[in-house]
Amino acid sequence: VSLWDEINEQPAVLERLLRAEATNVARLAAAFRTRGVQYVVIAARGSSDNAARYAQYLWGARNRIQVALAAPSLFAPNGSSPSLDGALVVAISQSGESPDLVSVLVEARNQGRPTIAITNAPDSPVAATSDQILTLNAGDERAIPATKTYTAELLAVAMLSVEMAQDAEMRSSLTSLPDQVRLMLERSTRIQQLAAELRDIDRAAVLGRGFHLSTAFEWALKLQETAEVLALPFSTADFEHGPIAIVSPGFPVFAVVPPGPLSEDMERLLLRLREESERRLLLVTGSPGEIGHGDLEIKLPSGVPAWAAPIPAIVAGQLFCRHLAVAKGLDPDAPRHLRKVTRTR
Amino acid sequence: VSLWDEINEQPAVLERLLRAEATNVARLAAAFRTRGVQYVVIAARGSSDNAARYAQYLWGARNRIQVALAAPSLFAPNGSSPSLDGALVVAISQSGESPDLVSVLVEARNQGRPTIAITNAPDSPVAATSDQILTLNAGDERAIPATKTYTAELLAVAMLSVEMAQDAEMRSSLTSLPDQVRLMLERSTRIQQLAAELRDIDRAAVLGRGFHLSTAFEWALKLQETAEVLALPFSTADFEHGPIAIVSPGFPVFAVVPPGPLSEDMERLLLRLREESERRLLLVTGSPGEIGHGDLEIKLPSGVPAWAAPIPAIVAGQLFCRHLAVAKGLDPDAPRHLRKVTRTR
Numbered sequence: 253v254s255l256w257d258e259i260n261e262q263p264a265v266l267e268r269l270l271r272a273e274a275t276n277v278a279r280l281a282a283a284f285r286t287r288g289v290q291y292v293v294i295a296a297r298g299s300s301d302n303a304a305r306y307a308q309y310l311w312g313a314r315n316r317i318q319v320a321l322a323a324p325s326l327f328a329p330n331g332s333s334p335s336l337d338g339a340l341v342v343a344i345s346q347s348g349e350s351p352d353l354v355s356v357l358v359e360a361r362n363q364g365r366p367t368i369a370i371t372n373a374p375d376s377p378v379a380a381t382s383d384q385i386l387t388l389n390a391g392d393e394r395a396i397p398a399t400k401t402y403t404a405e406l407l408a409v410a411m412l413s414v415e416m417a418q419d420a421e422m423r424s425s426l427t428s429l430p431d432q433v434r435l436m437l438e439r440s441t442r443i444q445q446l447a448a449e450l451r452d453i454d455r456a457a458v459l460g461r462g463f464h465l466s467t468a469f470e471w472a473l474k475l476q477e478t479a480e481v482l483a484l485p486f487s488t489a490d491f492e493h494g495p496i497a498i499v500s501p502g503f504p505v506f507a508v509v510p511p512g513p514l515s516e517d518m519e520r521l522l523l524r525l526r527e528e529s530e531r532r533l534l535l536v537t538g539s540p541g542e543i544g545h546g547d548l549e550i551k552l553p554s555g556v557p558a559w560a561a562p563i564p565a566i567v568a569g570q571l572f573c574r575h576l577a578v579a580k581g582l583d584p585d586a587p588r589h590l591r592k593v594t595r596t597r
Numbered sequence: 598v599s600l601w602d603e604i605n606e607q608p609a610v611l612e613r614l615l616r617a618e619a620t621n622v623a624r625l626a627a628a629f630r631t632r633g634v635q636y637v638v639i640a641a642r643g644s645s646d647n648a649a650r651y652a653q654y655l656w657g658a659r660n661r662i663q664v665a666l667a668a669p670s671l672f673a674p675n676g677s678s679p680s681l682d683g684a685l686v687v688a689i690s691q692s693g694e695s696p697d698l699v700s701v702l703v704e705a706r707n708q709g710r711p712t713i714a715i716t717n718a719p720d721s722p723v724a725a726t727s728d729q730i731l732t733l734n735a736g737d738e739r740a741i742p743a744t745k746t747y748t749a750e751l752l753a754v755a756m757l758s759v760e761m762a763q764d765a766e767m768r769s770s771l772t773s774l775p776d777q778v779r780l781m782l783e784r785s786t787r788i789q790q791l792a793a794e795l796r797d798i799d800r801a802a803v804l805g806r807g808f809h810l811s812t813a814f815e816w817a818l819k820l821q822e823t824a825e826v827l828a829l830p831f832s833t834a835d836f837e838h839g840p841i842a843i844v845s846p847g848f849p850v851f852a853v854v855p856p857g858p859l860s861e862d863m864e865r866l867l868l869r870l871r872e873e874s875e876r877r878l879l880l881v882t883g884s885p886g887e888i889g890h891g892d893l894e895i896k897l898p899s900g901v902p903a904w905a906a907p908i909p910a911i912v913a914g915q916l917f918c919r920h921l922a923v924a925k926g927l928d929p930d931a932p933r934h935l936r937k938v939t940r941t942r
Contacts, residue, residue, distance in 0.1 A: 290635060290683035293663065298838055311679075312671040318638065318679040320665030325807055325834065326657040334656075334663040338635035338683040352834070397839075455800070455827055462670055476840045482800055484829055489670065489697070494643055494742075495821045497932045587842045 255395035255478070255584045259570050260437060263430040265390045265400045266407050266563075270427065272389045273411065280384055281415035283340060283366055284317065290338035295322040295356040299398040299470060300344040303370075303405035306466035306562055307342075310409060313463075314559065315416045324352040333359045341367045346393060346401040348376025357381040370408050372401050386412075396587055397477045399570050402470060403433070406563050413559075425560050432560075435553040436567045440575075443568060446534065446548050447575035453504050453532075455482040460508040461489055461518075467508045467536075467562045471569035478584045479576040492521060499525065504532040508565055510558045511538030536568045600740035600823070600929045604915050605782060608775040610735045610745045611752050611908075615772065617734045618756065625729055626760035628685060628711055629662065635683035640667040640701040644743040644815060645689040648715075648750035651811035651907055652687075655754060658808075659904065660761045669697040678704045686712045691738060691746040693721020702726040715753050717746050731757075741932055742822045744915050747815060748778070751908050758904075770905050777905075780898040781912045785920075788913060791879065791893050792920035798849050798877075800827040805853040806834055806863075812853045812881075812907045816914035823929045824921040837866060844870065849877040853910055855903045856883030881913045 284292070292311065294304040301321065308319040320339075327333045341360040343353045348371040358381060360367045369382035372390050379385045388404040407429065414422045456475060460468030468485040475483035486495055488507070499505065505525045509518070526533045526547060538552035538561055550568045552561055577584035629637070637656065639649040646666065653664040665684075672678045686705040688698045693716040703726060705712045714727035717735050724730050733749040752774065759767045801820060805813030810832055817830035831840055833852070844850065850870045854863070871878045871892060883897035883906055895913045897906055922929035 290680070291665065293665075298835055301835075308668055309671065312668060313676070316677055316680045318665060318667075318681060318684065320636065320638075320663060322663075323653055323657060323810075326654065331658070332661055335635070335661045336663060339663065465668075473839055476843045478842075480843060480845065482827055482829065482843050484827065490643055490646075494818055497823075498821045498825060498827050500825065 255397060255399065255574055258393060258395050258400045259567070259574060261391070262400050262403050262567060263434045263437070265404055266430040266433060268389050269404050269407055270411070270430070273386060273408070276386060277411045277415050280368060280386055281412055283368060283384065284315070284412070284416055286340070286366060288338065289340045289366065291318040291320060292342055293320045293322050293336060293339045294342045294344060295324050295353050296344040297324070297350055297353070299402045299473060300346060300405060302466045302470040302473065303344050303402060303409060305469060306406055306463065307409045309463050309465065310413050310559055314413050314422070322356055324356055327352070327356040327359045329355055329358070336360055336363045336365045339365055341365055342370065343367070343378050343382060344370045344405055345376070345378045346372050346398055348373035348378035350378065353378050354381050370405060372404070395585055397474055397584070403563050403566060406466070406566070410560060410563075422559075425557050428555070429560060429563050432553045432556055432564045433567050436564045437571070439550065439568070440571050443550055443571045444575040446550065447572055448579050449548065450504065450532070450534065451576065451579035453481060456484070456504040456506050457491070457495070457498065458483050458485045458506045459488045459491055460485070461487050462510065463559055463562050464508040464510060464565065467565045467569065470566050471506065471508070471573075474569060474573040475576075477587050478573045478582070479580060480582060481576070488518065488521060499528050501528065502530045502532060503528075504534065505529045506534045507536070509535055509537040509539045511552060511556060511561055512558060514539050536565050600742060600744065600919055603738060603740050603745045604912070604919060606736070607745050607748050607912060608779045608782070610749055611775040611778060613734050614749050614752055615756070615775070618731060618753070621731060622756045622760050625713060625731055626757055628713060628729065629660070629757070629761055631685070631711060633683065634685045634711065636663040636665060637687055638665045638667050638681060638684045639687045639689060640669050640698050641689040642669070642695055642698070644747045644818060645691060645750060647811045647815040647818065648689050648747060648754060650814060651751055651808065652754045654808050654810065655758050655904055659758050659767070667701055669701050672697070672701040672704045674700055674703070681705055681708045681710045684710055686710055687715065688712070688723050688727060689715045689750055690721070690723045691717050691743055693718035693723035695723065698723050699726050715750060717749070740930055742819055742929075748908050748911060751811070751911070755905060755908075767904075770902050773900070774905060774908055777898045777901050777909045778912050781909045782916070784895065784913070785916050788895055788916045789920040791895065792917055793924050794893065795849065795877070795879070796921065796924035798826060801829070801849040801851050802836070802840070802843065803828050803830045803851045804833045804836055805830070806832050807855065808904055808907050809853040809855060809910065812910045812914065815911050816851065816853070816918075819914060819918040820921075822932050823918045823927070824925060825927060826921070833863065833866060844873050846873065847875045847877060848873075849879065850874045851879045851881070854880055854882040854884045856897060856901060856906055857903060859884050881910050
């Protein structure tokens with residue numbers, strides 16, 4: 253099993269998750285509405301931390317829930333951990349093995365707070381330490397860079413949001429996500445051409461905002477892990493006010509543009525970057541606008557609402573990274589220096 | 598007034614802040630202990646967001662307060678913002694001009710939640726929208742990269758922590774910080790030599806953890822803004838499990854090492870990075886250990902406790918960036934593309 257296989261398994265993985273966890277998600281959503289729960293603390297590392305960023309925006313925008321991303325090292329055993337009064341604690345972890353996430357859950361339990369684990373490993377220490385479990389059902393992930401477990405984590409976050417909102421339109425968008433990922437996978441050849449065109453790159457800025465801050469961070473992480481690209485993720489809101497100083501002529505910029513009309517700010521920034529990057533601006537876009545005209549562009553499938561777009565958008569990013577690694581002569585299944593399970597203490 | 602002047606003003610700025618706000622801080626600290634306040638939401642952008650990271654660790658470790666870093670775009674006017682039940686809202690902003698921070702404060706007020714602004718501009722919109730103000734008293738900051746307002750923000754965060762903890766030892770460390778920054782400024786010539794030695798660099802990974810996650814992020818931002826270095830900040834905990842794949846032979850790595858004995862994990866990682874970066878490992882360190890032996894090293898003044906070290910440590914980073922910019926023939930007072938006030942909407 254390779255990275256390539258796992259990328260292509262994703263429609264089936266998402267379909268299985270939708271089916272397998274529907275009943276459980278309805279039960280879990282009730283925990284968010286329990287008396288005394290005023291906000292949510294999410295503990296996660298690596299790709300799962302990017303799924304947590306998505307939860308911060310989605311649950312905040314659609315369910316009015318304030319999310320805090322935990323600093324797991326504050327919860328070391330024998331320390332004096334932050335008070336979790338008012339919090340529901342959610343751990344997100346592919347392997348469920350990370351001792352520092354277990355520490356957060358143990359502390360939550362000691363403080364009498366409710367906990368949920370979102371994990372691919374229902375027999376793991378993280379799952380064993382949680383009150384309730386949402387299992388990703390993604391099957392073993394063998395490649396070191398996370399792909400199918402990342403999109404499954406995003407879908408789990410979205411399923412909880414839809415269940416809390418009880419919104420029929422959102423529910424129907426959820427059901428169509430596996431097909432939209434299929435459509436994205438069909439664009440693999442086009443994405444391979446773009447990767448071949450950009451095969452000399454060793455650096456990039458990756459921009460996104462709102463729901464797509466998660467996409468920018470995860471795409472940058474995949475570029476680092478699989479294609480040896482020094483990729484810096486930024487919120488477009490922050491980028492203009494400091495980090496844009498790194499953009500020298502020819503500097504590659506990747507941007508994720510949400511579906512729907514572009515904001516004036518975003519259009520102005522993209523036009524400026526197209527100029528300054530000397531047209532090495534790569535867009536993943538659902539926008540019907542003209543900004544992409546003449547640029548390197550990957551279109552999102554139509555009909556994906558903004559809040560659900562991070563799922564097909566990161567699949568575009570995964571395909572790009574895999575094709576770029578191959579075009580650069582690297583082995584995407586054996587990244588430099590890495591091993592699969594994170595055991596940070 | 599130039600970046601150089603503002604870096605050197607810092608001991609005087611910190612002394613003035615300690616003196617001017619002592620009484621006010623005692624009053625503000627009480628707001629954190631008000632009935633119904635269960636956690637803190639901080640809204641900030643850019644360098645101030647790095648001060649917020651410091652608050653997350655310091656208030657968490659020393660005052661048992663859970664901190665959530667807000668996503669300001671969720672609080673856009675006319676949207677449905679997250680519920681702030683249980684939250685005290687703190688805005689951190691040098692200029693106090695950012696409309697999206699004002700939106701967070703307006704929403705907090707609408708929801709009947711208490712608010713505090715930490716700002717250098719007591720007549721600004723951010724200050725006008727807050728219940729209470731902690732003024733940085735740093736004087737006008739004219740250089741575009743923030744230096745003296747950043748260390749003043751860290752000190753304001755630390756003053757609040759000490760007041761909440763009512764800890765005599767912490768209080769005495771606070772008082773000695775201006776002198777420790779003076780000692781760091783005296784190391785300017787040594788730092789200038791290191792910058793000259795590294796003047797060909799255009800990329801770097803910047804590592805820190807715990808209290809120094811803020812230092813790593815702020816140092817990386819300064820490297821991007823002033824010295825056109827493509828600098829990626831990482832938590833050392835995350836770095837080994839993915840991003841380390843970007844370290845090719847000769848790749849520069851900067852790491853902030855806290856005072857006190859090194860953890861086994863950290864020592865192992867640094868030895869490995871010294872090897873892999875081909876000795877282009879630059880340490881800012883308060884550790885008495887042997888790891889620095891033969892490396893590029895900036896020593897922190899002795900006697901700084903781990904929680905206070907981010908203030909002298911970032912001064913080392915500021916000096917390094919300024920000297921590096923000059924060594925590269927850049928003008929550190931006029932970074933490419935930038936203007937001072939952030940007006941993100």
